[in-house]
Amino acid sequence: MTDGVVQLLRQVRLLHPWMGAACLAVVAAVAAAVWVTRTRHLPWRRQLAAPLAGAGTGATCWLVVDCLWRPFADGVGGTVWLWVALTATVVVQVLLGGDAAADRARVRERKRRMVRAAGSGVSITATVAAACLAVNAFFAAYPSAAAVLGMGVATTPLASLPAAATLPRHPERGQGALEDTWQAPAAMPQTGAVVTATIPAGDQSGTDGFTPRDAYIYLPPAYLTPQRPALPVLVLLTGQPGSPSDWFELGGLKDSLDAYAAAHAGLAPVVVVADLLGSPYRNPLCADTVRGGKVATYLERDVPAWIRAHLQVDDDAAHWAIGGLSNGGTCALQAVTRSPQVYPTFLAMSAEEHPTLGSEQRTIDVGFDGDRAAYAANDPLSLLAAAPAGSYAGVAGVLSVGTGDDRYAQVVPTVADAAMRAGMSVTEREYPGGHTWAVWSAALRDQLDWLGQRLALTA
Structure with missing residues (x-):
């Protein structure tokens, strides 16, 4: 990688006082958008599956890593598992989709299928990125994009x-x-x-x-x-x-x-x-x-x-x-x-x-x-x-x-x-x-x- 690109990556700062709140706002906006466009017409029991799956994923990860495996004496920390739960919630929301018959009607055309797939990918990517940035900000870890890639020094x-x-x-x-x-x-x-x-x-x-x-x-x-x-x-x-x-x-x-x-x-x-x-x-x-x-x-x-x-x-x-x-x-x-x-x-x-x-x-x-x-x-x-x-x-x-x-x-x-x-x-x-x-x-x-x-x- 050229020196110019490395210098540019070093200028992308990842630690700001507002980072955690901004990431939470992004995830909230993504979850709301997915609900409006994908899941609001679903029966309430099916809608409830997303937050339950998210909470279950976070709790399972905590149990396996912090209680059973225990690679770290202090544990990974509740903040990490909270963001795991939020991310899993949005992913399950995306996967739930809408009513099956309505979905087939909406995605019959190839372009609509591509748009829907792109929207799903963007939603999941944005959520995962926000979770990573928020956890990084909480631990005040990687100061720049270059540091994430091992190019900080x-x-x-x-x-x-x-x-x-x-x-x-x-x-x-x-x-x-x-x-x-x-x-x-x-x-x-x-x-x-x-x-x-x-x-x-x-x-x-x-x-x-x-x-x-x-x-x-x-x-x-x-x-x-x-x-x-x-x-x-x-x-x-x-x-x-x-x-x-x-x-x-x-x-x-x-x-x-x-x-x-x-x-x-x-x-x-x-x-x-x-x-x-x-x-x-x-x-x-x-x-x-x-x-x-x-x-x-x-x-x-x-x-x-x-x-x-x-x-x-x-x-x-x-x-x-x-x-x-x-x-x-x-x-x-x-x-x-x-x-x-x-x-x-x-x-x-x-x-x-x-x-x-x-x-x-x-x-x-x-x-x-x-x-x-x-x-x-x-x-x-x-x-x-x-x-x-x-x-x-x-x-x-x-x-x-x-x-x-x-x-x-x-x-x-x-x-x-x-x-x-x-x-x-x-x-x-x-x-x-x-x-x-x-x-x-x-x-x-x-x-x-x-x-x-x-x-x-x-x-």
Whole structure:
């Protein structure tokens, strides 16, 4: 696809405050039009079949997905099933048609049949499109048509970017803030680059195995110069369902980091968005388990080792951080409580109170093969409560949540209290919104200044 078309698609914005109401109005208009032209002459029992079928479809999908299959701990959400029900209602309306004899009389001519078929297609298409746009707006997910098609951010494989090639001399840093000693070269790029790379999982013996998807990596402008400084590292995680690309396609990560780098002479953390799931429909609980594979080992050993071997960054773990949202925020807490020597700094956004598959007992039974001790060894609150004095000295982080995120807002004070009792330094922050990308993208932008000071990038 040409650059011009991609740029045009990026201009088609899908997130507006009025989007949900507009979509509901469209569906109401379509349903009314179908009723007037197709079903108003039907017996009332036949007309009633449409809303009943819609409600039944929505309820069935909820039962199968959220209650039986349960691929997501929090469920898909009532808003999604409501729109499934509305869409099914209109589709059934279209399929019901009118009185059979009258229908045959009206559609005897070929042109009339074509017009009727086109009207049916338009009605169903408009309803499905409105439902998708409304659900997208509710979750504040895809910001543009380009993001829907996976074209929101240009990427290239790490090995194919000449400016990211390994330099003969590993970068070094002096004492104090990096910004105080860094001089940006005249030829430094104005913006950073987004690259992809495969970070393989190590030994998965004794488990069902964990195969991570490719990581997405942000390299700031300063990294893309021959005078490459020793930059700090942020390992970032997404939620579930999700993929590493979401932080760029949905969270506007590159724009946020480019803006930060522009204000700091091209300096910003190297951000590695690693995979913690293996699939949008898996939740390996950020732990080493038979069912999910060795995800904890991957994030706390394999990923740091790969970064140090393939990226020229600051080797000092004091200048490394881990962060994430929702399921990924919980995973960030798990990683820092299990391995504070690897990640002594964290950003936990809209995190869960515990790793979960829906309930504590189900999590223990399904996720940890009934081993409650294994569950406790991967539960941040349990680890914080049982830690010997001094275990988390020097560890600091930010716990954040949306003001409208009722389910997760109560987690922040609980985790903050447990963390501070264990010796961590914790800051709590709130942002307008719910459990959506609108909150998480704003949270990251806001927390970059704190993170830069914490990682000794700025004074």
